[in-house]
Amino acid sequence: MHSTLLKSLLFVAALNVPGTVTTALAQTARKAAPQPRQPLTAPIPFDRDVKVGKLPNGLTYYIRKNAEPANRAELRLVVRAGSVLENDAQQGLAHFMEHMAFNGTKNFPKNELVNFLQSSGIRFGADLNAYTSFDETVYELPVPTDSANVFEQSMQILEDWAHNVTLDPAEVEKERGVVLEEWRLGRGAQQRMRDKYFPFILNNSRYANRLPIGKDSIIRNFKPAVLRDFYKTWYRPDLMAVVAVGDFDVNQVEAMIRQKFGRIPKATTPLPRPTFTIPPHKDTKVVIVTDNEQPNTIVQIIYKRPQLKEKTLGDLRSDIVRDLFNGMLGNRIQELTQQADPPFLYGYSNYGSFLGNLDAFTAFAVAKEGNIERAIRALLDENARVKQFGFTPTELARAKTDLLRGIEQAYLERDKTRSANYVGEYVGNFTDQEPVVNIGYYFDFVKQHLDGIKLTEVNGLVDQFIRNENRAVVLMAPEKDKAKLPSVEQVIGYVDAAGQGLTAYNDNVLDKPLLAKAPVPGKIISEQKLDKIGVTELRLSNGVRVVLKPTNFKNDQILFSGNSLGGTSRYELADFQSARFASTLVSLGGTGEYSQVQLGKFLAGKALNVSPYIGELNEGVSGGTAPKDLETALQLLYSYFTQPRKDADVVAGFLSNQKSALANQLATPTPQKVFQDTVSVTLGNNNPRRQPLTPADLDRISLDRALQIYNDRFADASNFTFTFVGNFDPIKVRPLLETYLGGLPSTQSNETFRDLGIRAPEGQLSKTVRRGVDPKASVQLVYTGNFDWTPENAVQVDALAEVLEIKLIEKLREEESGVYGVSASGVYGRYPVPRYTFRINFGCAPENVEKLVASVNREVAKLKATGADAKDIAKFKAETQREQEVQLRDNNFWLSYLANQYYNGDDPQEVLRQPELLKTVTVESTKAAANTYLGNNLIKFVLLPTGQ
Known part of the structure; x- marks a missing residue:
């Protein structure tokens, strides 16, 4: 549909392509008796699975029971008040009001709201969030439902946002800096050009001069009373909706909404909510x-x-x-x-x-x-x-x-659709009267x-x-x-x-089988079951290993990947560009007798995708499919291995486009690109394989050599491990696996990658880039080093990143008002040798760089001296536990997890140790981790404006 519903449907479909349901269910869906055809003048029926109501004070609510994911709910507070409602003195205050909702309410003073939710396993920013647009403000709160207290308190937070935000003047003063930093992050070429063309395309309407971020002069100087006036005027029940979708009892949630939101006073003399338009123009x-x-x-x-x-x-x-x-x-x-x-x-x-x-x-x-x-x-x-x-x-x-x-x-996925995919429909219905149509009704309607x-x-x-x-x-x-x-x-x-001298479009289609002849099948020669995680390992006669995890998490989805060690590392520098682009150029050519365009047309109506790739240390294929299209997907996979197609014209066009784009980037590089290139080159120790791509690099590509390298990388399937996760019968898929994977070529070469010796420089370095005209800076602090590859150490790095990020948000954002956001992240890899990289990132005013870096260093020093706060460790454990509860019923998680475990040679059943591993995170362990991973190999990268 033209509205949120269509976007939601297409999003669900995109998530499920790789995706579908069992063949039996699909057949049942197609055989279901169609609904009687109604006249087209009839109104669109509202989805019967959604309970909609209105309280006496005017507040609207939408409630839907949905058990995916289990023990979770998505809550929204929707306010039909955005930046277009601001008067001249309030520009930016609709958005500022959104910020203040997280800085103290009647029942959650100061930062207690964020602390409570983090302690309940809800991450600030990643889960707990909000946005302000021209016409509405929406608060987002994903919460667990298996704790009655947490759920009730979460609903209390929504009520507090609606009418109990305290707007403490001291908190308002502190938040000015945070909002100004968000304003600063939005500065740049796109913003400057937008400010010039918006009045034209919006015909000088209200929308042209009410951008949600507002004016920095107002953000710096407004009186708290002006903000309070906006809140009192527009945050009222007749302009609000509560949306609740999740694994709960609908009647209980309705009673809770009526009890909590029913006590919000009805507006006595409400100011009419104006509707602004963009006037038409003839020119x-x-x-x-x-x-x-x-x-x-x-x-x-x-x-x-x-x-x-x-x-x-x-x-x-x-x-x-x-x-x-x-x-x-x-x-x-x-x-x-x-x-x-x-x-x-x-x-x-x-x-x-x-x-x-x-x-x-x-x-x-x-x-x-x-x-x-x-x-x-x-x-x-x-x-x-x-x-x-x-x-x-x-x-x-x-x-x-x-x-x-x-x-x-x-x-087909209606009983497996995530709650987060539904809430947008109901927000759109409240804000813009978009239809909410039951998917079963809509499916029948489209078929009719x-x-x-x-x-x-x-x-x-x-x-x-x-x-x-x-x-x-x-x-x-x-x-x-x-x-x-x-x-x-x-x-x-x-x-x-436009339109002179045209000829009709030629729809060039090909109707041939993907494979001219079927592969010679192999055989399953061994089998091992890992019952604790529901996994079966198969070994085929050509050496291919297959890992199968059947699930019922999605009805219409099978995800798969396959990889082996090798990659571009096996080729000398003269062949590097041909090697790194080899899989891209082959994919542009299509496969077998099909060009890329013809292949897309051939696959119309099939829910599948297959993509070969060649990385630095490995090569492989990734993709997904619906159960009924699995054989076609495997045929396509086999074809990419054995029938790469060369299309010199398409490749020439692609390289021409890439050269043009790169030439433009080099002629007018954005400050952020120069900065990121500096980071990559420095961390790569100036290795030629870590240099920014240039038009001259593309001139070094030989299509014939790229095709040779591609054939070389996919000539031996014996080194490959394929992982399949999703809705399939592990017995019924065996003939397909034996045919299309067992039939792949095998030379038993036992190849692996080549260690190129690329390591980040040791010691302490500082790199400053001066680019750009905007008064903004970017900072990256990067720690690197060797890593002892164990799951115990991995969980310590994860914990260290989370507890440090929590503390840096408290210090740099909440106390110093110096940043809009700050992140701390730790990553680790086993190949070519075990290494870790720990990053701290933030943006700020140029004059605050050194002060904020000093604050970061103090927090790092505290971690090294005394370890993390016990409360922050508890937050990390709660967030990790809650996250894994959802992940363990997610196909994407299992595919990524299993593929990585086999790739790294680790125990596939390690996931079962998560509770045990979390117990190893303590105050003392975070102290040890800080001293190990936040050590002397530190590079400070700073981006400043030109001339500073």
């Missing part, structure tokens, strides 16, 4: 903006039109038509980048929601080598081609198949109406979308190219002249 608004830190030339053409509200079944059907249009046009534009001389680096056209009262058809392109005219014409020619010749019947058939398959996936949608109906949308009125064109370019840019009149001319 074409063209704005050309440049910036010294803009690396490429971008053109965006926006055709605005009144927002389409979906109220009737006819509206729902119309949205399906638009979805088909978007899918087919998107595929055509994607094909343009897959030719020998692509007209642009990247492009898309799409119809969707815009802002305020408008939708928009948007065409976007990143021009190649500054050729704006070619990019505009190529982009709009595809729109005009549809207008002149229409889409083809085969395109429509594929689009219908893909659309129906995506909705079927969402339907999809066949009746004809080409003429889809083709006719072009005339609706592309019109001269209400049109805006934005051109963004590097300042250095300002003299080369076209005039406003020339840009309008390009747009108006």
